[in-house]
Amino acid sequence: MESGVSIGAMAGDLARGALRVFGLLEEVFATELYREQAKRVRDPKTVAVLRKIQADEATHACEERARVEAPDGLRNVAETAARVCGALAGAIAGAAGDYVALGLDFLLERAQAASYRASARLLPRGASDEERFVLERALEDEREHVGLVRDRLGV
Ligand SMILES: [Fe+2]
Ligand SMILES: [Fe+2]
Numbered sequence: 001m002e003s004g005v006s007i008g009a010m011a012g013d014l015a016r017g018a019l020r021v022f023g024l025l026e027e028v029f030a031t032e033l034y035r036e037q038a039k040r041v042r043d044p045k046t047v048a049v050l051r052k053i054q055a056d057e058a059t060h061a062c063e064e065r066a067r068v069e070a071p072d073g074l075r076n077v078a079e080t081a082a083r084v085c086g087a088l089a090g091a092i093a094g095a096a097g098d099y100v101a102l103g104l105d106f107l108l109e110r111a112q113a114a115s116y117r118a119s120a121r122l123l124p125r126g127a128s129d130e131e132r133f134v135l136e137r138a139l140e141d142e143r144e145h146v147g148l149v150r151d152r153l154g155v
Helices: 002-040 044-067 073-097 098-121 128-152
Strands: none
Touching: 002 044, 002 073, 002 098, 044 073, 044 128, 073 098, 098 128
16 A cells, blocks of 8 residues: 555656656747747737747746756756757748748647646645746746737637
């Protein structure tokens, strides 16, 4: 019984750790994606929305970085890879046109909201109020992003 509990606790810790790393890389990817898209899309209202979302994603990346427990060297390598992929995806999608860029953004924002919902569900009972607050606020931001992107898509 006791080993079952400890295996369950270990699985929970592993899942939380993996989700934090994934969340950080997703936020770093998104920050660079929006930065590059904002340079290329045509509609000034869309540019303004992308810049606003980019600023939020950069804040989320800082918050997620503070929650990740990994050696700095390893984290930096992974973040660099996510940054390069985000910049490439943003440049390609932005050059393909506003509608393509926003379509990709819509999928990304839905995924980000799902990540934060999963993180909130996996919080341990002893999690601090501050950690809960940060996750809930980020989830609210992602929901807002979904709405902003949907508005620009006109769907
Ligand atoms: Fe985010
Ligand atoms: Fe977002």
